[in-house]
Amino acid sequence: MRLLHTMLRVGDLDRSIAFYTDLFGMKLLRRSDNEQYRYTLAFVGYGDEADHTVLELTYNWDVDSYEMGTAYGHIAIGVEDIYGLCAQLEQKGADVYRKPGPVKGGSTVIAFVRDPDGYAVELIERQ
Template identity: 65%
Template sequence: MRLLHTMLRVSDLQKSLDFYQQVLDMKLLRQSENAEYKYTLAFLGYGDEVDTTVIELTYNWGTDSYDMGNAYGHIAIETDDIYQTCEKIKSLGGIITREPGPVKGGTTVIAFVKDPDGYMIELINKKDAGKGLGEV
């Protein structure tokens, strides 16, 4: 078995596609519409779905907001240079909610960014990836 994708419901598909492609450098792998049930799916990632886990954005036509609830945590993305990545995100209008720095009680360098729908994305510096497993 393997993890295939994580699905996020989005309120503005184009705004979300722009964020994930332009700000986080993901590639749009495929997109499909279902007119009968009024939704659009877009799959994005850093590699082919055969080899990597991807993000599925689901846009339910006519829905302009969702209740986030309090159970969702975040998606984690590894980055080669977290400081440079955060500067790029800010220059493109992205919202950094936690500037890069060590995780509380540890040494793993992390940061957090918020997507257009308010989903949290943790950035983990590549040299520290894996070290932070189990840290809260």
């Protein structure tokens, strides 16, 4: 068994695809429209779905925003230079709402960014 994907409902599909591809270097792997049920799915990630866990971005055609709720936490992305990446993200207008630094009670360096729909993305420095 393995984890296949995480699904996020988004209010503007093109904006969300641009966020994950332009700012985080993911690739748009596939995209499909369902005219009957009025939604579009886009899968983005760092490698082929056969070998990698990906994000499924779901755009329901008649919905442009969602309640975040209190159960969902975040997705996490491993990065090499967290300080440099966060500086680049802020220059491009991203909301880095938890600046890079050690996690409370530990030494792992993390940061948090919000995607265009308000979902939290944790960055974890990996060497």
